[in-house]
Amino acid sequence: MLGMAPRLLAWMQRPSASSQVFHIRRSVGQVRGGYGVTERARSQNDRLHRQVVTENTVSRHAALFLDSVSGSRSVRVITYGTGILFFLVIVFVPPVFGILLGWPKILEMLSYPDLMTRAGSAIAASFAIAVPVSLLDLAAGLPLAWFIVRSKSAWVSTIDTLANIPFIVPTVALGYSVLTFWGSDQGLGGLLGPQFILSPGWQMIVLLHFAFSYPVIVRVMVGALQGYKEVYEIAARTLGASAFTAVRTVSLPLLKPSLIAAFLLAFARSLSETGATIMVAGTFENGPVFIRNARVAGLESPLIFVSFVLIVTSSLFFIAVRFLAPRMGLPISKVIPGLETQLSSKHSVRLRNLLTFLAFILVVITPSLFVVLPGVDAVADGTLQSMVSGSGIWATYWQAVGLSYLIALVATGLNMMMGLPVSILIARARGGKLIAGILDTLVNIPIVVPSIALGVSIAVFWADITYIPEFWLLVFAHSSITYTYFVRSMIAGVESIPSEVEDVARTLGARPLAVFRRLTLPLSKYALLAGAIMAFTRSVDETGATLAVAKKLTTAPVLMVDWVRGTIPASASAIGLGLALLVLTSFVSLLVLTVASRRM
Amino acid sequence: MTSLTSITLVDVTKTFARVRAIDRISLEIRDGEYVCVLGPTGSGKTTLLRLIAGLTSPTSGDIKLDGKSVTYVRPEDRNAAYVPQQYALFPHMTVRENVAFGPLARGFTSEESLQKADEILRIVRLAHRAGSSPHELSGGMQQRVALARGLAAGASLLLLDEPLGAIDARLRVMLRYEIRRLAKEVAVTVIHVTHDQQEAMSIADRIAVLREGTLAQFGPPSEIYTSPESPFLANFVGGANFLEGTVVEKKPETTLVEVAEGFRIAGPASAHLVGDAVVASFRRERTSILTSANLEENVVPGKLVSTSLLGVFLRCSVDLGRAGTIVAKVPLREAIEQGLPDLVGEAVCVSTNRDAVIIFTRPKRPLAVELEAL
Numbered sequence: 001m002l003g004m005a006p007r008l009l010a011w012m013q014r015p016s017a018s019s020q021v022f023h024i025r026r027s028v029g030q031v032r033g034g035y036g037v038t039e040r041a042r043s044q045n046d047r048l049h050r051q052v053v054t055e056n057t058v059s060r061h062a063a064l065f066l067d068s069v070s071g072s073r074s075v076r077v078i079t080y081g082t083g084i085l086f087f088l089v090i091v092f093v094p095p096v097f098g099i100l101l102g103w104p105k106i107l108e109m110l111s112y113p114d115l116m117t118r119a120g121s122a123i124a125a126s127f128a129i130a131v132p133v134s135l136l137d138l139a140a141g142l143p144l145a146w147f148i149v150r151s152k153s154a155w156v157s158t159i160d161t162l163a164n165i166p167f168i169v170p171t172v173a174l175g176y177s178v179l180t181f182w183g184s185d186q187g188l189g190g191l192l193g194p195q196f197i198l199s200p201g202w203q204m205i206v207l208l209h210f211a212f213s214y215p216v217i218v219r220v221m222v223g224a225l226q227g228y229k230e231v232y233e234i235a236a237r238t239l240g241a242s243a244f245t246a247v248r249t250v251s252l253p254l255l256k257p258s259l260i261a262a263f264l265l266a267f268a269r270s271l272s273e274t275g276a277t278i279m280v281a282g283t284f285e286n287g288p289v290f291i292r293n294a295r296v297a298g299l300e301s302p303l304i305f306v307s308f309v310l311i312v313t314s315s316l317f318f319i320a321v322r323f324l325a326p327r328m329g330l331p332i333s334k335v336i337p338g339l340e341t342q343l344s345s346k347h348s349v350r351l352r353n354l355l356t357f358l359a360f361i362l363v364v365i366t367p368s369l370f371v372v373l374p375g376v377d378a379v380a381d382g383t384l385q386s387m388v389s390g391s392g393i394w395a396t397y398w399q400a401v402g403l404s405y406l407i408a409l410v411a412t413g414l415n416m417m418m419g420l421p422v423s424i425l426i427a428r429a430r431g432g433k434l435i436a437g438i439l440d441t442l443v444n445i446p447i448v449v450p451s452i453a454l455g456v457s458i459a460v461f462w463a464d465i466t467y468i469p470e471f472w473l474l475v476f477a478h479s480s481i482t483y484t485y486f487v488r489s490m491i492a493g494v495e496s497i498p499s500e501v502e503d504v505a506r507t508l509g510a511r512p513l514a515v516f517r518r519l520t521l522p523l524s525k526y527a528l529l530a531g532a533i534m535a536f537t538r539s540v541d542e543t544g545a546t547l548a549v550a551k552k553l554t555t556a557p558v559l560m561v562d563w564v565r566g567t568i569p570a571s572a573s574a575i576g577l578g579l580a581l582l583v584l585t586s587f588v589s590l591l592v593l594t595v596a597s598r599r600m
Numbered sequence: 601m602t603s604l605t606s607i608t609l610v611d612v613t614k615t616f617a618r619v620r621a622i623d624r625i626s627l628e629i630r631d632g633e634y635v636c637v638l639g640p641t642g643s644g645k646t647t648l649l650r651l652i653a654g655l656t657s658p659t660s661g662d663i664k665l666d667g668k669s670v671t672y673v674r675p676e677d678r679n680a681a682y683v684p685q686q687y688a689l690f691p692h693m694t695v696r697e698n699v700a701f702g703p704l705a706r707g708f709t710s711e712e713s714l715q716k717a718d719e720i721l722r723i724v725r726l727a728h729r730a731g732s733s734p735h736e737l738s739g740g741m742q743q744r745v746a747l748a749r750g751l752a753a754g755a756s757l758l759l760l761d762e763p764l765g766a767i768d769a770r771l772r773v774m775l776r777y778e779i780r781r782l783a784k785e786v787a788v789t790v791i792h793v794t795h796d797q798q799e800a801m802s803i804a805d806r807i808a809v810l811r812e813g814t815l816a817q818f819g820p821p822s823e824i825y826t827s828p829e830s831p832f833l834a835n836f837v838g839g840a841n842f843l844e845g846t847v848v849e850k851k852p853e854t855t856l857v858e859v860a861e862g863f864r865i866a867g868p869a870s871a872h873l874v875g876d877a878v879v880a881s882f883r884r885e886r887t888s889i890l891t892s893a894n895l896e897e898n899v900v901p902g903k904l905v906s907t908s909l910l911g912v913f914l915r916c917s918v919d920l921g922r923a924g925t926i927v928a929k930v931p932l933r934e935a936i937e938q939g940l941p942d943l944v945g946e947a948v949c950v951s952t953n954r955d956a957v958i959i960f961t962r963p964k965r966p967l968a969v970e971l972e973a974l
Contacts, residue, residue, distance in 0.1 A: 064707050071674055500688040506675040507653045507682040508753035510705035518701070522692050 063517075070513030080431065083421030084439070086414075090476050091483045092442055095454040098461025099311055102304040109305035119306045122290035123313070125202065126450070129286060130270035133209045137266050138259065140210075141217030143356040148218070149225040160222075163360070166368045167215040168587050170541040172557040173579040175276020176564055177371035178208045183280070187370060200282030208280050209273065211364045213266035220265060224258030243344035245335050260325045264318065264448075271314055272450040275543025275557050279564045288452040288544055295548065304460060307453035307548075318448040322441075371583065374576025383573045393570055397559060397578055404556040407471070408539035411478035412532055415486045419531075423490035424520070428499060440491075447484040454480060455548025470553055477545040482535035489534060493527020494520060529596055537589050540582070556582060605665050605679065605757040605789045606631040607652060612661030614647055614813075621647040622658070623813040629789065629806075631666075634780055636800035637793045639810030640836070645793040648810065649759045652791065653682040665757070676705070680757040681750030685765050687742050689734035695745050696721065696730040702753020713752075720748045723786065739767045740775055747779070751786055758783065760792045764799065776803050797837050801825070809833060831879050831960050835971045840881045841926045844967055847876045847959075855959055860923040866897045867957035877962040886956040887928035889916055890949040891938055899951040902926065904943050907935075914940055918950050926950050 069075050099106075109116065147153075148160050166174060181187035182198040189197030198204055232254060236246035252259070274288040281289045287310045294303040342348060378384055387394050422439065429436040446454065458477050462468055497520060505515045521528070543557040550558065560578060563570040570578075607629040614622040621644045629635050639645050650656050652663060654675035663671045670678055681702070690698050696717050703713035721727045724744040734742060743763055750758050763779060764772045780803040783790045794800055800807045801821045809816040809824065817829045828834040831842055845859035847870075855870045857880045865880045872878055893901060902918040905925070909915070914935035916928045928950060930940060963970040 060709070067705075071676070498686075498688060500684040500686070501690060503650075503653070503655050503675075504682055504684060504688045505690075505701065505705070506655065507678070507680055507759070508702035508705060508749065508755070509676045509679075510701070511676055514705050518705075519690060523690075 063514075067511040067514040067517075070516075071511045076512065080421050080425055083418050083425065086418035087422055087439075087443070087483070090414075090418075091446060091480045094458045094461035094476070095446060095449060095480045096311060096315070096457065098459075099304060099308045099453075099457040101463075102308070102460040105301040105304040106308050108301045112302070115299075115302050118285070119290060119302055119309075122285040123287050123306060123309055125285065126271055126287035126310070127313070127317075129202065129205055129209060130267050133206055133270050134213060134263050134266040137210060137213045137217045138263055140356065140359050141214055141262075142221055142259075143352055144360055145218050145221035145225055147353060147356065148222050159360075162365055163215055163218045164590075165215070166212050166364060167219070168583070168590055169368055169371065170537075170557065170579075170582045170586050171212055171273055172275040172279070172541070172543060172560045172564075173371045173583050174212055174368055175208060175279040176560070176575060176579055177369065178204065178211060178276070178367045179280050179564070180373065181367040181370040182207060186373060187367075200280050201284045202281075202286075204280040204282075205277055205284065205286065207363065207367065208276055209270040211367055212273065212276070213269050214360075214364045216265045216269060217262045220258060220262035221255075224255055224262075228255060241335075242337070242341040244340045244348075245337070245344075248340070249335065257326065260321065264321055267321075268314075268318070268448045271310075272447070272452075272544065274450075274452045274547065275541075275561050278543075278561050288450055291452045291456060292547055303456060307456035310450050310453040311457060314448050314450060314453075315445060318444070371576060371579050374572045375580035376576075378573035378577035378580075381573055383571065383577050387574075387577055393563075393568065393574065396554065397556070400554045400556045400559040401581070403553060404540050407474050407478050407555065408536050410475050411482055411539050412486070412536045414475070414479050415483050415535055416528070416532055419483060419487045419490060423487050424494055424516075426487075427491045427494035428502075443484055443487050446480050450544065451481050451542065452544030452548050455545030458545065459549050470549075470551055473549050474546060474553060474555070477549045478539045478542055481542055481545055482538045485534040485538055486531040489527050489531030490524065493524030493531075496527075497523045526596075533589050533592070537586050540586065606667070607757065607789070607791070608662075608664040608667070609652075610662040610664070612651060612658045612663060614644075614651060614656065615659045620813050622651065624661070625810075625813075625815045626661075627808060627815055627818055629791065631789055632787060634783055634790045634792065634803065634805045636804035636807045637791060637810060638795070638797055638800040638807050638837070639816075640795060643810040644813040645795075645810055646761055647813075649682065649761055649791060649793055652757075653680050653759050654678050655682065678757075679753075679755050680759055681753050681755035682759045683746045683750055683761065683763060685762045687734075687746035687766075689742055689745055689749070691734060693734075694730065695726065695732050695734060695737070698734065698745060699749045699752045702749060702755075706754060716752055717748075720752045721745075723751075724748045724782065740771055743767065743775065743779075747782060751788065755788065757789045757791070760790060762793055762795070764794070764796075772799070779803070801837070807837075809837065811836075828958070830970075831881060831963060831967065832970055834881050834883075834958065834960075838883060840883050841887060842967060842971070843880045843923055843926075844962060845878060845880060847872045847874050847878055850874055854954065857959060860921070863900060863920070863923050865957060866954045867959045868955055870959045872959055872961070879960045879962050879967060881958045881960060882952045882956045884915075884927045885913070885929040887926060887950055887952050889918065889928050889930055889935075889938065889940060890951055891940075891943065893949050896951070898954060898957070899949050900926075901947060901949050904940070904946055904948045907941055907944060916940060918948060920950070 109119070144159070144163060148156055148163070169177065179200065182204055183200060184190075185194065185197065187197075198207075228251065232250050233246045236250045237243065241249065271287070274292065277286065278289055278292055285293065287306055291303055291306050291310075294300075294306070378387075386392055387397070390398050422443070425431060426436050426440050426443070449457075455477050458473065458480065462473055462476070501519055501523070502515050505519055506512075510518065541557060542555070543561060546555050546558050547561075554562075556578075559568070560575070560582070562568045563575050563578065609625055609627050612622055612625050613620060623644075625648070637645050637648060647656070651658055654670065654673060654677075658671060661671075662669050665678060665680070675682075689695075690701065693701070696714060699717035699720055700710070700713040703716050704710060708716070718727065718730065721730050724747060726741060726744055726748065729737060729741065734745065737745065743766075746763075747758065747760075760779070764775055767775060776799050779790075779792070792800075792804070801824075804821055806818060806820050807824050808818045811832060817824055817833050824833065824837050828837060831840075834840040835842070843857075843859040843865060845857040845865065847855060848858045848864065849856040850869075850873075853869055855867045855872060857865045857867060857878055859865055859880060867880055889904070890899060893899070900920055900923070902920040905917045905919050907914055907916050909932070910929065912932050913929040914932050916930055916935070918926045918928065920926055930938075935941070
């Protein structure tokens with residue numbers, strides 16, 4: 001005990017003048033309690049606690065007040081409650097169950113057998129396109145993802161960037177681009193001869209959906225492969241498996257959850273896409289095109305009927321895959337050594353890469369970038385001038401663009417405010433594992449349901465409440481469609497923070513709101529930003545739900561559909577320029593995200 | 601009035617999905633005490649810590665700090681800083697900001713908080729790293745930051761969960777004394793959870809041994825070593841030889857236990873009656889090996905099966921036939937003088953002192969299961 005004072009002094013070699021708290025005088029403390037704690041040490045500790053709050057600024061006290069209030073149970077209940085209420089009343093119930101209010105109309109449909117057959121084949125077409133296209137995408141996208149993650153080639157980063165292009169290009173622009181590439185003499189036909197020009201129809205829908213689902217698959221699989229430990233594969237190789245066998249029997253089964261997720265995302269995207277599909281559909285009808293045609297024709301009951309069926313079947317399909325697919329095994333019990341060794345050979349790998357790149361460039365990249373061509377013409381023929389001056393069709397164009405961004409801004413803001421508590425509730429299982437688990441599944445539903453059906457459902461739900469302005473109905477629809485993107489991103493962000501960090505902060509004296517303000521939010525700000533930008537771009541891009549909900553208002557993508565279909569006459573260069581601006585803003589948003597994420 | 605904290609647990613039980621993680625624990629920790637909670641993995645140590653920190657609430661029972669019930673008091677109002685295994689330093693803040701977090705959260709101005717952080721960083725000798733990011737520091741430094749952060753928050757009670765678990769074995773031994781010294785110098789009560797019995801023995805004022813969620817024994821290290829209350833404790837803390845048998849004779853100073861036919865162990869006087877099923881236990885380091893047979897008390901013939909070197913001890917396994925195998929830890933110098941490494945396979949005698957023997961009531965479960973560290 002006696003040796004302690006000098007040690008203490010040695011620890012505090014040069015106490016600063018201001019350091020009152022731990023200023024030690026040369027004295028040997030009295031032992032008390034028998035545990036080696038001196039009176040001196042005790043009084044030191046006492047002083048540490050007794051400092052007074054002196055600084056006095058309004059904002060600090062406001063923050064402290066809010067922090068202290070956040071400790072109370074009722075405040076927490078209100079915060080989480082508001083979040084859940086918003087989710088149920090705005091995001092979830094109207095788009096999914098609103099359609100049930102149109103029940104009489106659904107029944108009415110049963111008395112039109114010819115319309116029924118047409119509706120039935122449209123719905124069947126939706127699935128008949130979405131399922132094989134997603135599988136094809138998986139087959140074509142996986143080798144590219146593999147190449148991006150594993151190859152040491154100098155081209156990796158270029159290809160990685162290129163693979164994002166169909167993501168960056170808004171789907172309506174993509175639709176027009178695909179239409180020009182496959183279906184006009186400016187594209188493939190101009191190069192190979194008119195007999196190669198495709199006319200709009202189901203083949204073009206397949207090509208379009210293949211192109212825009214492709215980056216989803218590549219992104220999900222690149223993420224999964226980066227997180228996957230190659231060591232399993234290496235172990236398999238040292239145990240005698242060829243590269244192909246190792247991947248097939250070890251890596252793919254381990255990556256199965258990601259494969260399923262990638263498939264489901266691509267599937268949902270294909271099932272839901274409306275704007276671009278309308279552009280390339282011609283006389284062919286899948287679910288969303290049928291709904292649109294019915295709406296244009298002013299037929300209510302087929303519209304509601306098909307929406308209802310699409311909501312039910314897509315939800316069921318999603319739930320079925322989600323619960324059944326993880327239980328299905330991949331066939332790994334048999335190995336054909338000779339064949340699989342051959343497939344692992346350098347030549348096979350080269351051939352595979354070649355095919356992958358060919359498909360990628362011919363079917364994905366080139367058709368996606370074709371929108372640039374008419375845009376270039378526009379600069380030359382004076383369309384740019386009339387666009388800037390806002391004359392003719394451009395007056396409505398600028399209104400539509402303004403409205404699109406305003407809706408996107410409001411919907412994203414609402415989702416951020418209301419989605420945050422729900423994200424934390426799910427990520428941290430506040431309020432019990434059961435509630436969190438249920439919410440976790442429900443939150444996914446809005447992106448599974450085809451957006452035009454979702455819009456119809458929302459329109460039916462709010463139809464009788466006439467005092468809600470159309471603008472707000474559109475905001476609600478867009479909130480619903482983009483909610484999942486924001487919340488999913490935020491859940492992942494919060495889950496990546498060890499919950500211990502938050503626990504420790506509590507024991508250090510931080511109230512729940514202070515923990516959120518100073519730890520949870522700063523540590524997940526990238527996820528917040530990513531989620532917000534995804535929600536924003538998705539909203540600007542949204543066609544289906546807007547078509548279904550809007551009566552007088554027109555957003556930019558809806559206007560573009562009208563231009564391309566010729567409902568509103570517009571020149572090719574006008575269309576090109578109008579779409580190019582949308583591409584540009586989408587590109588800028590993603591650039592902001594990339595730059596911001598690097599600076600964080 | 602002192603700001604150190606005493607802790608009282610009254611019949612605390614915590615149940616997770618019908619499993620009792622903590623089963624009716626009552627204990628009292630005095631203010632300023634350095635207590636190690638020792639137990640194998642899954643014995644409920646971390647749960648106990650989280651209960652005291654207020655991060656979970658007990659299913660039943662009462663937790664008091666300084667005599668006041670805090671069972672339903674929120675963690676931020678307890679002045680008990682929790683330091684988890686990987687320290688959970690806030691990655692987006694500098695070392696200084698990490699340490700200033702507590703004072704800021706408690707309403708001090710940022711100037712005062714940073715000043716306080718600097719003072720405490722000086723105490724833990726990290727003032728020169730104040731501007732670093734936590735991930736730039738070594739494990740030992742990170743641990744000191746975590747302690748400083750707890751102290752700066754005004755904690756009078758530090759709850760350390762395996763504070764040395766993430767540190768290299770060699771450094772670990774050095775650092776454990778440093779934690780204790782720091783705790784004593786700044787005067788805080790400490791609960792230090794560990795599964796390393798040597799660590800607990802060397803730094804604790806008292807050790808609470810947990811097993812399957814119950815408090816097996818609570819006392820100073822010497823008491824736990826010399827008078828373990830169960831075979832499990834004797835085995836888990838220090839290790840020992842165990843021979844199952846029956847009390848066959850009682851004398852004023854001696855209890856005789858027959859562990860195999862014609863093979864008796866003499867222990868000190870005990871409360872057991874003749875005919876009781878018991879376990880006779882004695883420390884390995886109090887077991888010696890005799891190379892020449894004599895017929896004294898507690899000298900048994902056997903065969904030296906194997907030896908291995910344990911630092912300053914030679915570990916010798918001796919096969920006693922039906923009575924089982926005995927392990928003796930013989931000081932290396934003695935062992936070499938006796939020539940033990942060359943006697944593997946030969947007949948030797950093992951011997952222990954009567955006073956070294958502890959007689960336990962035989963547990964209900966088979967001995968091997970009972971001793972198993974869980």
